[in-house]
Amino acid sequence: MTHDPDDLFAPAVIADPYEYFGRLRETDPLHWNERSQLWIITRYEDLVWLVRHHELFSSAVIGSDQRPPYPPIDPEDRGLFDEVRHFRSDQLVEQDRPAHTTMRGAVHEYFTPTAMESWRPFVRQAVAELLDGVAPKGGMDVLQSLAAPLPVRIITHMMGVPNEDRELLRQLADKLLYINRGEPYRMKPLMEGIREMMAYVEPKVGRRAEHPENDFISVLAAAEKEGIFTRHQVLVNSALLLFAGHETTMNLICNGTLALLRHPDQWAKLCADPEGLTRLATEECLRFDPPVKSTQRIAAADVERHGKLIRKGDRIRWFMAAANRDPRAFAEPDRFDLSRSPNPHVSFGSGVHYCLGATLARVEGQEVFRALAERFPTMRLTTDRLEYQPSIQFRSLKSLPVSW
Numbered sequence: 001m002t003h004d005p006d007d008l009f010a011p012a013v014i015a016d017p018y019e020y021f022g023r024l025r026e027t028d029p030l031h032w033n034e035r036s037q038l039w040i041i042t043r044y045e046d047l048v049w050l051v052r053h054h055e056l057f058s059s060a061v062i063g064s065d066q067r068p069p070y071p072p073i074d075p076e077d078r079g080l081f082d083e084v085r086h087f088r089s090d091q092l093v094e095q096d097r098p099a100h101t102t103m104r105g106a107v108h109e110y111f112t113p114t115a116m117e118s119w120r121p122f123v124r125q126a127v128a129e130l131l132d133g134v135a136p137k138g139g140m141d142v143l144q145s146l147a148a149p150l151p152v153r154i155i156t157h158m159m160g161v162p163n164e165d166r167e168l169l170r171q172l173a174d175k176l177l178y179i180n181r182g183e184p185y186r187m188k189p190l191m192e193g194i195r196e197m198m199a200y201v202e203p204k205v206g207r208r209a210e211h212p213e214n215d216f217i218s219v220l221a222a223a224e225k226e227g228i229f230t231r232h233q234v235l236v237n238s239a240l241l242l243f244a245g246h247e248t249t250m251n252l253i254c255n256g257t258l259a260l261l262r263h264p265d266q267w268a269k270l271c272a273d274p275e276g277l278t279r280l281a282t283e284e285c286l287r288f289d290p291p292v293k294s295t296q297r298i299a300a301a302d303v304e305r306h307g308k309l310i311r312k313g314d315r316i317r318w319f320m321a322a323a324n325r326d327p328r329a330f331a332e333p334d335r336f337d338l339s340r341s342p343n344p345h346v347s348f349g350s351g352v353h354y355c356l357g358a359t360l361a362r363v364e365g366q367e368v369f370r371a372l373a374e375r376f377p378t379m380r381l382t383t384d385r386l387e388y389q390p391s392i393q394f395r396s397l398k399s400l401p402v403s404w
């Protein structure tokens with residue numbers, strides 16, 4: 001059977017996106033993928049150009065893209081797909097200016113670097129507790145024991161969820177992960193998770209509007225009172241924390257740990273000075289094997305680039321996984337090097353939609369890599385057969401077994 005070179009879900013492309021998208025970057029930087037009906041952008045310079053022209057490339061991807069879902073879903077789930085679309089089109093990340101500026105302005109204060117940095121002691125404590133639990137066992141699956149539970153703990157705390165509801169939210173988070181999966185049945189667990197999440201948050205919003213606390217739902221409830229968010233937008237954007245901050249951070253922890261262990265000289269360097277090097281290490285992990293491989297836009301007008309015409313309504317996907325390895329932007333881009341500085345990777349996106357949770361994600365990465373290097377310097381992989389979820393958006397390991 002011949003392999004379709006446009007198959008973005010081919011096992012070889014999922015296993016090693018750097019080879020495939022790196023080749024496109026060098027030979028056809030604005031590539032039309034016929035099979036998925038989308039443009040692929042891979043060069044650093046083009047990515048920066050695209051995000052600077054946000055008026056030409058709309059973020060309202062889910063709302064305005066009328067084409068059938070890809071990968072395909074079970075035909076009987078078309079109604080669920082429309083429900084999911086209705087839900088997602090109210091997310092902050094789906095808005096264009098001017099609505100985006102107003103909505104982002106209403107929550108921005110909550111995410112300032114100073115505000116997020118104040119979470120460090122809580123993150124450090126959570127990492128220590130999770131590692132205390134596995135330390136005597138001599139090994140763990142990094143995904144199950146550390147990378148999946150940590151972000152959920154932090155996010156539930158941000159949402160003001162009491163400890164006794166944490167398990168419920170963890171189960172909800174598992175269902176919400178289907179948003180980035182390729183299984184044809186994925187709409188069922190996803191919509192179930194969304195409905196349960198909305199039902200969980202709804203009564204809290206009313207209470208927080210009357211009696212605000214120091215949590216994210218209170219911020220959204222206040223914005224609703226000011227007329228910035230509708231009730232539906234409040235509910236959707238409460239869930240956004242789990243959508244935006246769970247799998248992303250999970251991948252940073254897994255992909256970063258994997259990169260460190262696959263480069264023993266760099267791991268030894270970190271172990272020799274965990275406190276001093278963990279910030280640089282986190283940036284290099286983010287660049288080298290980014291948690292989010294790509295993100296999507298829809299052309300809002302006809303645009304020419306590299307002698308090709310992108311037509312209004314066309315889908316565009318830009319690959320930070322390829323831009324982060326662009327030799328025009330980074331010296332020796334395929335080298336994993338903890339001393340790389342400056343390190344202007346685009347793993348948190350760029351421009352007006354730049355990740356609001358970037359500081360928090362960095363704090364989580366820094367605390368994890370520091371603690372692992374301090375506590376388990378003998379850590380090693382127990383398999384070299386690693387598998388990734390079949391996604392073109394996320395770089396998600398299915399498990400990462402290690403021992404020490």
Ligand code: HEM
Pocket residue numbers: 092093094104155240241244245246248249252291292295296347348349350352353354355356357358360361362
């Ligand atoms: C390593 C972890 C993370 C990575 C790699 C990441 C990556 C990204 C990227 C690439 C975007 C831009 C998407 C686009 O332009 O289409 C984004 C947006 C966003 N992220 Fe993150 N993210 C991470 C963690 C978090 C966390 C922990 C939170 C919150 C708790 C968060 C909240 C958001 C929000 C709210 C947006 C939308 C911003 C907007 O549209 O204005 N992210 N993130």
